[in-house]
Each structure stands twice: as C-alpha cells, then as structure tokens.
Amino acid sequence: MTKYTSEDLLSMDSNYRRNFMNTLAGFKSANxxxxxxxxxxxxxxxxxxxxxxxxxxxxxxxxxxxLTVIRQTYENIKSSNYFTFNHVNTGIVAQAHQxxxxxxQHTSEFEATQLTVENSDxxxxxxxxxxxIKIGLKYREEHLIKANDTLLIIGExxxxxxxxxxxxxxxxxxxxxxxxxxxSGLDGYYKAQKINRFQYARPGKKSSII
Amino acid sequence: MTKYTSEDLLSMDSNYRRNFMNTLAGFKSANxxxxxxxxxxxxxxxxxxxxxxxxxxxxxxxxxxxLTVIRQTYENIKSSNYFTFNHVNTGIVAQAHQxxxxxxQHTSEFEATQLTVENSDxxxxxxxxxxxIKIGLKYREEHLIKANDTLLIIGExxxxxxxxxxxxxxxxxxxxxxxxxxxSGLDGYYKAQKINRFQYARPGKKSSII
Numbered sequence: 001m002t003k004y005t006s007e008d009l010l011s012m013d014s015n016y017r018r019n020f021m022n023t024l025a026g027f028k029s030a031n032x033x034x035x036x037x038x039x040x041x042x043x044x045x046x047x048x049x050x051x052x053x054x055x056x057x058x059x060x061x062x063x064x065x066x067l068t069v070i071r072q073t074y075e076n077i078k079s080s081n082y083f084t085f086n087h088v089n090t091g092i093v094a095q096a097h098q099x100x101x102x103x104x105q106h107t108s109e110f111e112a113t114q115l116t117v118e119n120s121d122x123x124x125x126x127x128x129x130x131x132x133i134k135i136g137l138k139y140r141e142e143h144l145i146k147a148n149d150t151l152l153i154i155g156e157x158x159x160x161x162x163x164x165x166x167x168x169x170x171x172x173x174x175x176x177x178x179x180x181x182x183x184s185g186l187d188g189y190y191k192a193q194k195i196n197r198f199q200y201a202r203p204g205k206k207s208s209i210i
Numbered sequence: 211m212t213k214y215t216s217e218d219l220l221s222m223d224s225n226y227r228r229n230f231m232n233t234l235a236g237f238k239s240a241n242x243x244x245x246x247x248x249x250x251x252x253x254x255x256x257x258x259x260x261x262x263x264x265x266x267x268x269x270x271x272x273x274x275x276x277l278t279v280i281r282q283t284y285e286n287i288k289s290s291n292y293f294t295f296n297h298v299n300t301g302i303v304a305q306a307h308q309x310x311x312x313x314x315q316h317t318s319e320f321e322a323t324q325l326t327v328e329n330s331d332x333x334x335x336x337x338x339x340x341x342x343i344k345i346g347l348k349y350r351e352e353h354l355i356k357a358n359d360t361l362l363i364i365g366e367x368x369x370x371x372x373x374x375x376x377x378x379x380x381x382x383x384x385x386x387x388x389x390x391x392x393x394s395g396l397d398g399y400y401k402a403q404k405i406n407r408f409q410y411a412r413p414g415k416k417s418s419i420i
Contacts, residue, residue: 004370009268016381021265023383026239026297027392027402054358055231058219087236093405101411143353147364148264154357160214171226173233175394182237182392182402184385190402192237195303197398201311
C-alpha cells in the first residue's frame with residue numbers, strides 16, 4: 001500500500017489528479033439530465049453526481065461545477081424550473097458519454113447523439129425515450145459549496161416512469177434488470193451484478209440475506 | 211412503463227417508498243465512515259452517500275440525516291475534526307452492512323463486526339485495515355438542506371492509502387481490481403464489471419474507447 005499525503009495530491013499532474021480524485025469516492029450513478037431552454041431547444045448532459053436526498057418528501061439532487069457545458073443545464077433549470085434524470089443503460093453508454101461534448105447552445109444533444117425526446121404532460125423538461133428509468137423533478141433549492149464553488153441542486157420528484165416488472169414487492173427497483181450502469185471517474189462505465197441484499201441490521205444478530 | 215405521479219409517491223407505504231426512492235438515483239458508492247469519539251471509542255458506519263466534490267483542492271462529501279446511528283458520526287466529526295472513508299470490498303460486505311445496526315455509544319462497531327482498526331500518523335480517525343482504498347479527511351464545511359433537514363458534510367482529503375497496482379498511468383483507480391462494491395438502495399450490494407472507458411468527447415466526433 002502507498003500513502004499519499006496532501007502534498008502528494010497537490011503535486012500530481014492535473015489530469016492525473018482529476019482521474020485519481022474522481023475515481024476515489026467509489027462507484028457513481030449514471031444519469032442523463034434533460035432540460036429545455038427559452039428557445040425550446042432540448043439540452044441533454046451526462047452526470048455522475050446524482051444523489052438520493054430523501055424519500056418523504058421525495059427529493060433528489062446533483063452536483064455541478066460552473067463549467068461551460070454545465071452552465072446550459074443550470075440556466076435551463078433556473079428559467080424553466082424543471083429537469084429530468086434518465087438512467088443510462090448498457091445499450092446507450094456511447095451516446096450518453098457523447099453528450100459530454102461541448103455542443104453550442106443552438107444544438108440539441110438529443111439530435112447530435114440520436115437519442116429520442118419523450119415529452120411529459122406534467123412538466124416541460126424532456127425525457128430520454130431509450131432510458132428505462134425516467135424521473136421528472138421540480139427545482140427546490142441550491143447550495144454553494146464555498147471550498148470550491150461547486151453547486152448542489154435539489155429537486156422534488158414529481159414523476160417517475162419505470163417498468164413495474166423491475167420493482168420487487170417491497171419497492172426495491174432492480175437496477176441490474178433495468179441494465180442501469182455505474183460510472184467510475186469521468187469516463188469509466190460498468191455493469192453491475194448483484195451480490196446480496198441484507199435484512200435490516202440489529203446489534204448482536206447476524207443480518208440474513210433477503 | 212408505468213407513470214408514478216407525486217400523489218402516487220406520497221400515497222406509497224412508507225417502507226415501499228423508502229426502498230423505491232433509495233434505488234431511484236442509480237448505483238451508489240459503498241464506504242465505511244470511521245470516526246473517534248471523545249472517550250477514544252472508534253465508531254464505524256456504512257454510508258451509501260459519499261460523493262466526489264472536487265480534485266483541486268481535493269474534496270469529498272457525504273449526506274447524512276439526523277438519525278440516531280448517524281448522530282454519533284456527526285458528533286465525532288465535530289469534536290475531532292477528522293473522519294475516514296474506507297471502500298467496502300466483496301470480502302467485507304456482510305460486516306460492512308452490520309455496522310448499520312444501532313449499537314450504543316460505548317460499543318465500537320469495529321469490535322462488534324470484527325473489522326480491524328488501522329491508525330494514521332496524520333489524524334486521529336480510524337481506518338479499516340481490511341479496506342483496500344482508505345481516505346483520511348479533515349472537516350471543511352456543512353450545508354443544511356432545508357427541504358428535509360439532511361446535512362451535506364464536506365471534507366478535504368489529507369491522506370489516501372491505496373495499492374498503486376490498482377492505479378493506471380493516467381491516475382484512474384481501477385475499482386473493480388480493488389473489488390470495491392456498489393450499493394443500490396439501503397441494502398443491495400453489487401459487483402461491478404467494466405464495460406469501457408471513453409476518451410474526452412468532442413462535437414461531431416465519435417469518442418474512442420481508451
């Protein structure tokens with residue numbers, strides 16, 4: 001095992017450090033974030049930072065940095081109030097990654113990557129038709145992380161579109177059956193294979209497998 | 211495909227909704243969070259909410275809710291200023307899940323689950339010796355999410371302990387080689403299998419596989 005100190009991290013080449021630090025947290029979710037701008041152009045961008053915030057009220061969030069590509073997503077959320085998360089599955093990994101290219105604001109990433117817009121009657125933000133788990137959200141709040149100007153954006157889930165065959169009796173959605181992928185770092189895509197589900201853990205009692 | 215509205219989500223049985231909402235974001239990282247309390251008892255708790263915040267300065271964060279088990283972690287971070295993230299690997303999944311049991315504050319989850327404390331000369335927080343990727347952090351800031359009182363805690367990475375054989379030339383840590391697992395929901399553990407890494411995407415150009 002090698003120990004890296006603060007000094008080691010700060011003296012790494014910037015590309016090396018970016019890969020190192022981005023893989024360090026562990027596996028991350030893979031979602032396409034859909035928004036619409038004021039000229040009615042649909043924007044789509046891949047995010048590896050979507051997180052669960054709470055079940056009741058149903059809240060989810062994502063982290064974004066003030067970069068060129070990402071700014072379109074942010075401006076669209078602020079002007080329209082709505083956005084979507086669409087799980088990336090094994091069949092659309094290459095197209096999903098391609099949405100990270102810096103297209104200009106007049107180009108829709110849906111057209112550029114040949115992914116299909118699916119509209120909702122609940123909100124104006126576009127879904128990805130090819131995605132098997134789609135989530136519509138309404139903007140709720142944001143937090144500026146002072147240490148590096150990253151933004152945490154929180155939305156309330158107002159619509160979920162999913163095939164009920166993926167959902168077990170207790171509400172657990174089987175992401176492997178939906179072929180949802182995981183991300184490591186900025187550019188690594190992974191398939192997942194279930195090991196086990198464990199029962200609620202109690203002191204002094206070995207937790208059984210569900 | 212079934213559409214779930216806000217009303218459908220709010221009328222779900224609370225256990226069903228908890229599983230549904232916790233699996234909805236996609237795959238999540240699996241980390242054991244180590245802290246020490248003022249009586250020098252080492253605390254260990256599994257978290258599925260560790261996220262990358264930034265590479266320079268090196269920052270990571272996690273989300274926590276004001277619950278009993280979690281409060282020990284929070285109090286220890288506030289009193290000692292330091293904490294560790296330790297990747298859960300396939301060999302310690304059952305022990306890692308068992309740390310979620312509500313042990314009292316006089317019991318160390320290390321002893322209760324037979325995981326081994328590894329100390330650092332950089333900070334007082336305990337690492338998990340069995341973990342193959344270990345991260346030491348210093349508390350930086352926190353944000354209260356108003357929508358549901360969840361806290362986002364941010365730390366600066368001050369030490370990383372990892373076998374360099376897992377790290378590629380460009381800094382990418384191969385989490386599958388370290389046998390790091392992913393979590394779905396509150397209790398589902400998954401192995402990951404690499405699909406591809408893709409090069410930096412550019413408009414009008416198909417991104418090659420690395």
